[in-house]
Amino acid sequence: MATTRNKVAIAGVAYSPTVKRSDRGLGALAIDACLGAIRDAGLKPEDIDGISNYPNPSRIGAGEKDGVDFVGTKFIAEALRLKNLSWFSSVTAGTMCVSLVEAVNAVAAGTCTHALVWRGMANPPGQFGVYRATRAEGDTQFEAPYGLANHVMRFAFAYSQYMARYGATREDMATYIVNCRRNAAINPNAAHVGKPITREDYMGARMIGEPLSILDCDMPVDGCGAVVVTTAERARDLAQKPVYVTGVASGGFKYNHSLVLDLDSYEESAALLARSLWKNAGLGPSDMDFANVYDGFSLFVYIYLEAFGFCKKGEAHRFIQDGRIALEGELPVNPSGGAMGMGRLHGTPQLLEGVLQLQGRAGQRQLKKARTTLVNSGGPATGCGAAVLTVDP
């Protein structure tokens, strides 16, 4: 099989300041992150000849202006005056890691040499998930009349099944959330820096769509993360230690005709992503020193840890216990703090942390062994991507 294995590398990364609500607009934050990643690589904007992005507005119904409510390819190409572009991509699903897969393929194919990939998220005034329609159109005619009009409720269904099928409890999940907040507490890029929580805080958290509490959902933020992707050869001449992309995969389709995101769909779809990735990378879970798996909703961590083979199906809620996933554990999970600690950044807490750890630039949370890792983001049955990164090509 012809692959892109280690032919492409990540050469630079940067975050904008990330806070619950910024007094600067999302456009300014995205420019911070994109220029930051370009400079981190030792490049200039005129060197960028490819751009790749997942542009969906971070909140349904909050407005759709490029550079204000979301940051797409048009805004970045204009704002950074990228006049040497030969390639762009805007994916419709899958968050940061799917945009990365596109860029890796474009660079490997020679369509561009230096590709910029970013994801910006806005948190405009008002509450997330508010539903105001009095008429239920389209598929919502079978949902909204029952009061099902909110993503937390939709994503709660599979978690209710997971708990019933495998005997998982909220006490089990407390371990994951507390660990994320512990990691984020020492991550200067995290929205929750300096704010660890206790198991009691988690157990007492306000319920939204049971079994999902407010602390099972990542906190909306204003922020952006960006990376620069280039050829392995070129990366060796740039400013940072190259982080090679050993394998990539994208997927995340649901194969039953239904409005319901059920547990079987998650498990089936995530397993397909994992099979594709390990085949493409020529590696497996035991080769990973740590794992950066997507945690926009807490259940996703169980789904992905199981699908990627770090533990068996139905066992993730036990696998994460006893310090196993802590910074000092045998498989650190989301050392950045993940989305639960960094905020709702759609995969940048996974991708950028993989790079920073492998380069030895993760500060206080730097892992002892960080040579090869998994990064992944997106919903298991709504669009997701994954990559294996290494400093040992």
Add this chain to the structure above:
Amino acid sequence: MRAKPTRPIPVPTPLTQPFWDAARNGQLAIQRCQDCRTYFHPPTSVCMQCYSSRLAFEPVSGKGAIHARTIMHDGRIQGFGESVPFAVIVVELAEQRGLYLLSNLLDVPPEEARIGLPVEVDFEPMDGGFVLPQFRLSATMKA
């Protein structure tokens, strides 16, 4: 539900109209392929199993089981703010594996919505002349 919610009114399309017409007549009808006999909900323009275009609505038993559930505690859904906490359940209809309908759970506190319990359909009139299929725990299960 503690208080009766103000429910958003469904806006049927040509594809979904027969579902709402049947409900108004006190019947649960689900779209079915007339060639391979697979049921679909929501309705589809082509059979997703055999790709036939011969699709029609047929009455179903109205019996099923709770496959998944959530209990909404937050008041941010307009019309339902005074009704929290309330359960939304995924009903898997007896006719076919993976044939799901959404519903509330009538007459009992939301925490009674437990996965695996058998349920059966009832019909709740709503504004605009619509009738909403709703499920309750099956009679055999009520103590």
